[in-house]
Amino acid sequence: MFSAKGRYALMVATAIAAIGCLFYKENQLAAFLGLMLLLLIWSHFKQSSVLLASKHFKNGDYQATEDALDEVPDPERLAKNxxxxxxxxxxxxALxxxxxxxxxxxxxxxxxxxxxxxxxKVFVMIHLANLALRKKDKVRILAYLERAKEMVSTPRAKEIINRIEKEANSL
Known part of the structure; x- marks a missing residue:
């Protein structure tokens, strides 16, 4: 759970340590540090600062969340999860x-x-239904609500779905 600057500093420190090990002919340790450097680079592109951003997001700090998300070099390279x-x-x-x-x-x-x-996933569908409700797009509202109903597991989500469905039917 490092910021991009923290990961870069760790990469530099690991590279310097690996070079130092090569200088002192500690080849196994240098190889290990090289692998660690590769792991850091891989995690930079696949994991990035998303975990750090989620920590800020849970605390309701949207600016810090956005700053951490801005550090992601290429969102399309992130791991699926x-x-x-x-x-x-x-x-x-954005909402x-x-x-x-x-x-x-x-x-x-x-x-x-x-x-x-x-x-x-249910709340993603609920948000999409709400946004479609703003546009008064009844077809999309009902499609999102159907998907949400298939996955619903909490009473709160059921209540929200029912409320949106009533508003959609009154359009």
Whole structure:
């Protein structure tokens, strides 16, 4: 759970240590440090700062969350389990800023990747239904609600789905 700067510093320190080991003819230790450097580089692209961002997101610090997400060099290279969270947090930040088009885009991407569990996926569908409700697009509202109903597991989610469905039927 490092920021990008922390990972870069760790990469430099590991590379220097590996070079030092080569200088002192500690080839096995240098090889081990080389592998550690490769692991750090791999984790930089596959894991990035998403875990750090989720920590800030859970604390409600949207600015720190966005700063951590901005450190991700290429979201498309993230591991599938990280990409879903990345898109989910981006969507919630956009929703918080009332940028509804961007929020819908990121929620749609988040719906395609695995999230923590069914509950998270249900709330992605609920958010998408809410955004479709803003546009008064009854077909999309009902489609999102159907998917949410298939996965619903909490009474709170059922209540929200029923409330959105009533509003959709009154359109």
């Amino acid at each position: 990280r990409r879903g969270y990345y898109e989910f947090m981006r969507a919630n930040i 918080h800023r009332e940028e509804y088009e961007e929020a819908e885009y990121h929620f749609q991407l988040a719906s395609r990747f695995p999230l923590g569990g069914k509950t998270d």
